[in-house]
Amino acid sequence: xxxxxxxxxxxxxxxxxxxxxxxxxxxxxxxxxxxxxxxxxxxxxxxxxxxxxxxxxxxxxxxxxxxxxxxxxxxxxxxxxxxxxxxxxxxxxxxxxxxxxxxxxxxxxxxxxxxxxxxxxxxxxxxxxxxxxxxxxxxxxxxxxxxxxxxxxxxxxxxxxxxxxxxxxxxxxxxxxxxxxxxxxxxxxxxxxxxxxxxxxxxxxxxxxxxxxxxxxxxxxxxxxxxxxxxxxxxxxxxxxxxxxxxxxxxxxxxxxxxxxxxxxxxxxxxxxxxxxxxxxxxxxxxxxxxxxxxxxxxxxxxxxxxxxxxxxxxxxxxxxxxxxxxxxxxxxxxxxxxxxxxxxxxxxxxxxxxxxxxxxxxxxxxxxxxxxxxxxxxxxxxxxxxxxxxxxxxxxxxxxxxxxxxxxxxxxxxxxxxxxxxxxxxxxxxxxxxxxxxxxxxxxxxxxxxxxxxxxxxxxxxxxxxxxxxxxxxxxxxxxxxxxxxxxxxxxxxxxxxxxxxxxxxxxxxxxxxxxxxxxxxxxxxxxxxxxxxxxxxxxxxxxxxx
Numbered sequence: 001x002x003x004x005x006x007x008x009x010x011x012x013x014x015x016x017x018x019x020x021x022x023x024x025x026x027x028x029x030x031x032x033x034x035x036x037x038x039x040x041x042x043x044x045x046x047x048x049x050x051x052x053x054x055x056x057x058x059x060x061x062x063x064x065x066x067x068x069x070x071x072x073x074x075x076x077x078x079x080x081x082x083x084x085x086x087x088x089x090x091x092x093x094x095x096x097x098x099x100x101x102x103x104x105x106x107x108x109x110x111x112x113x114x115x116x117x118x119x120x121x122x123x124x125x126x127x128x129x130x131x132x133x134x135x136x137x138x139x140x141x142x143x144x145x146x147x148x149x150x151x152x153x154x155x156x157x158x159x160x161x162x163x164x165x166x167x168x169x170x171x172x173x174x175x176x177x178x179x180x181x182x183x184x185x186x187x188x189x190x191x192x193x194x195x196x197x198x199x200x201x202x203x204x205x206x207x208x209x210x211x212x213x214x215x216x217x218x219x220x221x222x223x224x225x226x227x228x229x230x231x232x233x234x235x236x237x238x239x240x241x242x243x244x245x246x247x248x249x250x251x252x253x254x255x256x257x258x259x260x261x262x263x264x265x266x267x268x269x270x271x272x273x274x275x276x277x278x279x280x281x282x283x284x285x286x287x288x289x290x291x292x293x294x295x296x297x298x299x300x301x302x303x304x305x306x307x308x309x310x311x312x313x314x315x316x317x318x319x320x321x322x323x324x325x326x327x328x329x330x331x332x333x334x335x336x337x338x339x340x341x342x343x344x345x346x347x348x349x350x351x352x353x354x355x356x357x358x359x360x361x362x363x364x365x366x367x368x369x370x371x372x373x374x375x376x377x378x379x380x381x382x383x384x385x386x387x388x389x390x391x392x393x394x395x396x397x398x399x400x401x402x403x404x405x406x407x408x409x410x411x412x413x414x415x416x417x418x419x420x421x422x423x424x425x426x427x428x429x430x431x432x433x434x435x436x437x438x439x440x441x442x443x444x445x446x447x448x449x450x451x452x453x454x455x456x457x458x459x460x461x462x463x464x465x466x467x468x469x470x471x472x473x474x475x476x477x478x479x480x481x482x483x484x485x486x487x488x489x490x491x492x493x494x495x496x497x498x499x500x501x502x503x504x505x506x507x508x509x510x511x512x513x514x515x516x517x518x519x520x521x522x523x524x525x526x527x528x529x530x531x532x533x534x535x536x537x538x539x540x541x542x543x544x545x546x547x548x
Contacts, residue, residue, distance in 0.1 A: 019032060022246045027048075041104070093126055169275075179242065272329065353371070359380055
């Protein structure tokens with residue numbers, strides 16, 4: 001295996017997302033202090049800063065955390081922008097967070113669970129809004145990897161007002177917004193390109209911290225609703241009002257950095273194909289060692305090609321991709337088609353590729369890869385059916401363990417083949433050359449009796465062959481480059497060893513036969529010694545025993 005194309009969330013990272021930052025343009029940044037239990041909304045301080053993410057320095061943020069948390073009641077008081085923001089975060093969300101006798105539990109997508117835990121800190125979760133605040137869901141538009149958004153329509157039964165709540169990728173959301181409240185206590189203003197650029201700047205600031213950033217938006221819905229109504233999603237998800245951003249942190253697995261380093265030592269390139277923003281993807285990739293943290297020592301064209309977006313990659317023709325000095329190590333905002341093109345590009349470079357995936361949309365790339373690897377915990381049934389291997393723990397390090405086990409098995413197969421075929425060459429050469437030994441009647445005398453040949457094949461070599469099959473891995477097995485697909489089991493080294501060992505054993509066998517026959521005996525080969533024993537065949541039988 002020469003290349004591994006891996007997803008980020010849940011494979012390289014823990015899959016335990018926590019909402020760390022929430023930015024509302026007119027109010028500033030709401031953040032959550034250090035956590036012990038990511039599912040418990042009652043733990044962790046709520047903090048507030050009037051500055052946008054791009055202007056918050058690490059020093060001032062740490063000083064702010066030292067001041068202690070603020071109660072959610074105080075934050076919610078006379079804060080309409082925060083109310084609107086929490087409505088979107090809570091209702092455009094299918095996750096469920098609840099407390100049980102065993103602690104806090106959650107079900108749903110990890111991203112939505114993290115958002116639902118965040119709104120629960122304000123006592124604003126979905127269940128509370130639906131049951132106590134009279135919100136009723138009218139329609140749902142699930143997440144689509146092409147539009148990178150999901151939306152719901154809810155009706156407030158107290159006011160009969162219907163609202164569209166949308167969340168998704170920042171670039172897609174701000175492209176669908178025409179209004180924003182930028183200043184505190186101000187009326188909504190038109191979403192201009194300058195404001196979009198400032199939103200993207202603040203998103204970059206959050207993403208540079210390794211946060212996965214999503215955007216929220218909403219609008220009043222004045223159209224028809226009901227089971228018989230056919231909704232136009234493009235219309236519903238347009239002309240929205242921008243509400244803010246949320247930054248989710250999914251910490252890398254402790255073992256991921258070490259596993260990636262071992263992959264590099266083993267000559268395996270690791271590519272991260274993720275739907276996250278490029279800055280988020282680059283930050284996590286640097287943390288686990290997929291891309292170097294310092295790219296100044298690398299040629300500019302190679303450094304530029306290491307991290308790219310799916311839109312930029314998809315614009316390239318196959319010839320353009322083949323001319324790249326290196327294929328991207330990180331592709332952000334990745335779509336299912338991009339993953340397939342990446343695998344095909346690696347195949348054109350004669351690479352043996354493994355691909356990880358968990359969703360239904362990953363099935364084409366899992367099928368196209370040489371080894372498709374599905375996630376056993378978070379993976380869909382479609383992805384598991386399309387894959388060759390299922391990871392029961394969804395852990396990237398387990399892939400490396402599989403590679404090591406595969407290399408151990410390959411080594412043992414080579415040892416088995418080398419032992420078996422070199423022995424066959426030795427026997428064949430011994431018997432063929434032994435045809436030159438002829439008795440008084442002109443018949444060739446075998447250096448080995450048939451029963452001896454069978455004994456060597458079935459008993460003498462059988463046990464060592466089985467032992468080679470369970471041989472432990474060599475200490476340097478993960479320090480070697482990947483095996484060439486052109487050579488297979490029969491490498492040049494194996495074939496040379498096979499011939500040398502076989503001919504050397506044949507020479508020793510023939511020398512042993514000759515020494516006993518001519519050195520300790522009179523050189524007589526007797527008569528009819530292949531079929532029966534007689535006194536004149538005594539020297540021949542002793543020579544055969546020595547050869548055996």
